[in-house]
Amino acid sequence: MPHDLLPPGRKSGIPSATTSRNMYHLSLHMSYLTNGRGALDALVTRKRICMKGCDIIHEGKEGRSAYLIYNGWACSYRLLRNGTRQIINFHVPGDLLGIRRLLSPNFDDNLCAITCIELGEIDIDSLLTMLCTDNRLSMSILWSAFREEAIIAQHLVDIGRRKPINRAAHFFLELGARLNLAGFGAKTEYDCPLTQSLIADALGLTAVHFNRVLKQLRELNAMTFHNGRVEFLDDRKLEHLADFDSSYLR
Amino acid sequence: MPHDLLPPGRKSGIPSATTSRNMYHLSLHMSYLTNGRGALDALVTRKRICMKGCDIIHEGKEGRSAYLIYNGWACSYRLLRNGTRQIINFHVPGDLLGIRRLLSPNFDDNLCAITCIELGEIDIDSLLTMLCTDNRLSMSILWSAFREEAIIAQHLVDIGRRKPINRAAHFFLELGARLNLAGFGAKTEYDCPLTQSLIADALGLTAVHFNRVLKQLRELNAMTFHNGRVEFLDDRKLEHLADFDSSYLR
DNA sequence: CGTCCCGTTGATGCCAATCAACCCGGGTGG
DNA sequence: CCACCCGGGTTGATTGGCATCAACGGGACG
Numbered sequence: 001m002p003h004d005l006l007p008p009g010r011k012s013g014i015p016s017a018t019t020s021r022n023m024y025h026l027s028l029h030m031s032y033l034t035n036g037r038g039a040l041d042a043l044v045t046r047k048r049i050c051m052k053g054c055d056i057i058h059e060g061k062e063g064r065s066a067y068l069i070y071n072g073w074a075c076s077y078r079l080l081r082n083g084t085r086q087i088i089n090f091h092v093p094g095d096l097l098g099i100r101r102l103l104s105p106n107f108d109d110n111l112c113a114i115t116c117i118e119l120g121e122i123d124i125d126s127l128l129t130m131l132c133t134d135n136r137l138s139m140s141i142l143w144s145a146f147r148e149e150a151i152i153a154q155h156l157v158d159i160g161r162r163k164p165i166n167r168a169a170h171f172f173l174e175l176g177a178r179l180n181l182a183g184f185g186a187k188t189e190y191d192c193p194l195t196q197s198l199i200a201d202a203l204g205l206t207a208v209h210f211n212r213v214l215k216q217l218r219e220l221n222a223m224t225f226h227n228g229r230v231e232f233l234d235d236r237k238l239e240h241l242a243d244f245d246s247s248y249l250r
Numbered sequence: 251m252p253h254d255l256l257p258p259g260r261k262s263g264i265p266s267a268t269t270s271r272n273m274y275h276l277s278l279h280m281s282y283l284t285n286g287r288g289a290l291d292a293l294v295t296r297k298r299i300c301m302k303g304c305d306i307i308h309e310g311k312e313g314r315s316a317y318l319i320y321n322g323w324a325c326s327y328r329l330l331r332n333g334t335r336q337i338i339n340f341h342v343p344g345d346l347l348g349i350r351r352l353l354s355p356n357f358d359d360n361l362c363a364i365t366c367i368e369l370g371e372i373d374i375d376s377l378l379t380m381l382c383t384d385n386r387l388s389m390s391i392l393w394s395a396f397r398e399e400a401i402i403a404q405h406l407v408d409i410g411r412r413k414p415i416n417r418a419a420h421f422f423l424e425l426g427a428r429l430n431l432a433g434f435g436a437k438t439e440y441d442c443p444l445t446q447s448l449i450a451d452a453l454g455l456t457a458v459h460f461n462r463v464l465k466q467l468r469e470l471n472a473m474t475f476h477n478g479r480v481e482f483l484d485d486r487k488l489e490h491l492a493d494f495d496s497s498y499l500r
Numbered sequence: 501c502g503t504c505c506c507g508t509t510g511a512t513g514c515c516a517a518t519c520a521a522c523c524c525g526g527g528t529g530g
Numbered sequence: 531c532c533a534c535c536c537g538g539g540t541t542g543a544t545t546g547g548c549a550t551c552a553a554c555g556g557g558a559c560g
Binding site for chain 1: 397405412452453487
Binding site: 056163164205208209212 | 518
């Protein structure tokens with residue numbers, strides 16, 4: 001039974017990642033979200049800190065909150081009866097978490113802190129009432145739902161039809177693009193606090209095999225991933241491997 | 251290069267499936283959607299018929315319409331450079347198609363008619379302006395976006411971490427549950443106009459191997475799929491295989 | 501009657517899961 | 531302090547499952 005993100009964990013040995021920025025410099029990655037952001041920020045009632053490995057939202061548990069990530073990383077995942085785990089999506093600073101339970105708790109996945117994470121807590125009920133009056137806010141929420149759906153759909157295509165090496169290339173490119181849009185990381189490198197087995201669980205591979213795939217990427221001089229840092233060595237080669245087009249992120 | 255749904259095709263040899271109902275008896279599957287349904291129906295400007303195999307929305311093509319399915323089936327899919335196809339989701343009567351392009355054309359996948367299909371066309375711009383005034387309508391749209399996201403996420407888990415036989419079992423159970431909620435099909439059987447290779451492309455398998463999986467399910471006396479008809483022989487065995495819980499559909 | 505699409509089955513080969521061993525660095529406790 | 535453990539990463543050997551290639555049958559349709 002995999003449990004590498006279940007225990008509360010010790011003090012993170014992992015560098016605090018890409019999050020050493022002003023908390024107001026959040027992922028203003030698109031017009032709608034930018035417009036709605038002010039209204040969203042206003043709804044944050046309190047700050048919450050989650051330690052690395054803690055569940056932020058647990059499946060089935062009633063909860064009346066959504067969260068805005070100020071800094072740190074999280075992931076949504078599902079555990080299967082056969083003991084495996086599928087990670088649905090990783091979440092980076094600026095992302096909005098848990099909106100799906102706005103309308104139904106059944107829609108939501110487990111949500112777990114990958115690094116120590118700082119969250120703005122938003123009360124679902126006040127969000128709901130605000131939605132009725134503030135139109136830009138509803139647009140913002142809708143946008144963010146669509147964007148997440150597009151990311152997940154892309155992820156689905158990745159897992160369903162791409163070979164592991166292409167899948168991995170696509171993953172790192174997408175993550176880089178997302179961080180870039182959120183105002184973090186450079187074009188050719190970024191901090192990434194994920195472990196190999198976390199990524200493997202997102203890509204539908206075993207950790208062992210993902211490790212070999214990383215080796216291949218290294219030997220192709222396409223990219224490296226060491227000590228929580230991703231470096232793109234040959235963008236064109238990578239993009240060719242990944243068949244990547246970032247337009248769905250905008 | 252797979253193309254079994256690309257050509258316009260001849261007159262469908264496939265029975266017109268589960269769609270022989272009153273067109274107003276649409277998938278009123280949930281409170282929010284029900285509330286918003288009237289408003290949505292009112293926005294339908296004209297009816298459109300698509301022949302089996304026709305693209306309803308094609309990636310990249312500008313289009314300012316969303317569609318409501320009156321009857322017939324469709325699917326959203328993406329084609330990869332390597333010549334394979336991944337089907338993201340199947341759509342049944344009552345589903346709302348193409349809302350993601352409400353906010354950005356980049357978000358949308360290809361959309362194709364699987365059977366001859368009857369659609370209500372909704373102008374995106376009037377939908378947008380309506381959203382600003384009609385609150386139940388925005389809730390309805392939001393709900394439908396969340397639900398679709400939940401379905402896709404479930405699909406992702408399926409492909410990423412379940413073995414083909416469990417995947418197939420899950421697929422048929424989900425489809426059955428969706429049809430049921432939409433008011434079609436009985437508990438233990440339903441019409442399903444999909445071909446084996448369509449389903450295989452949704453499940454991330456080859457058609458050949460999916461065929462063998464169907465054989466296994468048959469030999470386990472769990473279910474059969476013949477001539478466009480699904481029959482569940484042993485629900486408990488199936489549900490055990492699939493680890494299925496339908497709550498995310500409601 | 502020939503063609504096309506769909507479903508079915510067999511034979512073969514490869515790729516990724518699995519099992520296993522080992523390294524490294526950091527914590528922890530005797 | 532050293533011994534030990536534990537989580538994360540790396541590599542090798544082996545197995546099996548799924549893709550691939552190929553052939554055929556049947557039904558629908560021109």
